[in-house]
């Protein structure tokens with residue numbers, strides 16, 4: 001391709017400093033940096049190369065006559081995205097990131113970029129999402145996505161930290177399952193030896209069962225939903241943070257959930273300051289308790305605003321748009337949904353007329369549903385009745401129903417869509433942007 005740039009193995013070369021350490025505190029020090037070229041400026045006798053690593057950018061300045069002739073010639077040939085190591089001296093430079101730049105003395109190219117990417121890393125303008133997703137690993141080098149996924153990591157850690165403190169233990173439940181749990185969402189069938197099986201829509205029944213053994217459990221794992229529609233808030237494979245707790249009801253669980261959200265937001269404020277600054281958006285400010293609207297009150301409000309909605313209908317984002325902004329511009333709960341539109345495992349409120357209202361909630365942010373949860377049915381006869389009412393084949397749930405003969409505790413829980421939570425936290429409109437490798441009806445690669 002070009003004769004003077006050669007690809008080499010890493011050999012004995014090792015990084016001595018990250019970009020975050022290239023500053024005046026290391027002035028005059030010999031350093032070895034490693035990363036990718038995020039941009040290059042060719043001024044003839046001066047070559048500026050910006051090297052990006054996991055913490056940010058480093059400016060490297062090669063000047064003709066100041067660096068060895070062969071090295072300067074190599075710098076002239078370098079292209080964006082090439083992965084490499086550079087040795088050199090740290091020198092003050094006001095205009096460079098960290099107030100310092102590197103004057104190179106040696107170069108080792110690991111992998112030459114063979115093509116120009118269809119987008120530039122610095123671009124702040126919108127690039128078509130499909131173009132980016134087709135080359136996702138390269139897209140993920142962009143600053144905005146680096147910040148989003150660092151925040152995502154904080155979110156996951158903060159949830160684990162919070163739940164551990166509340167004496168939950170982390171579980172992993174089967175993802176290849178025999179029966180559906182979430183009525184509304186379609187299943188992905190798979191071959192399981194000589195039988196049909198499905199990818200799990202939710203760990204619902206397993207997390208409920210495990211409250212019998214461990215009382216307080218949580219799982220962070222994938223859920224699979226065959227979503228036929230193309231929307232900005234549905235994936236075919238999402239990550240769910242599922243929580244289930246024994247000897248409580250949905251009110252305790254709403255309180256647990258809002259405290260967990262608060263802990264997540266506080267952790268991000270503490271750990272992701274520069275990411276938040278880079279994303280330039282209004283970080284959600286929350287106060288506890290979150291506002292709680294009952295489903296029936298919201299239906300009333302929507303009707304008053306002129307929207308035609310019937311009690312018993314699901315609440316679409318379109319319908320919720322009719323609510324005044326001050327009610328919905330942050331996190332809030334919609335509670336006490338009609339039993340008829342909730343899955344069979346959701347407990348009906350015994351005080352409501354013929355059990356038509358359930359002990360359930362959705363956590364919302366604006367018009368986006370972040371989580372749903374409920375008190376669960378813990379009596380076998382009641383569960384059987386609910387299954388029959390929903391037209392389910394109760395025999396196929398035998399494996400689940402039989403544990404109810406052995407002292408199922410009262411229990412309640414919730415499931416949060418991690419990507420939905422990330423959308424709310426980072427103000428991102430398209431759910432595909434907050435998933436590393438999104439899956440939807442049109443996309444199964446990369």
Ligand code: AMO
Pocket residue numbers: 182201202203204225227233234235236238240242243369370371372373374413414415416417418419420
């Ligand atoms: P539900 O079906 O409401 O409830 O799902 C819980 C949360 O998961 C997220 N979610 C999705 N995110 C992206 N793409 C999808 N296709 C998708 N489907 C769901 C949403 C949603 O609020 N078992 C119950 C939870 C429980 O009661 O514990 C359940 O699965 O954020």
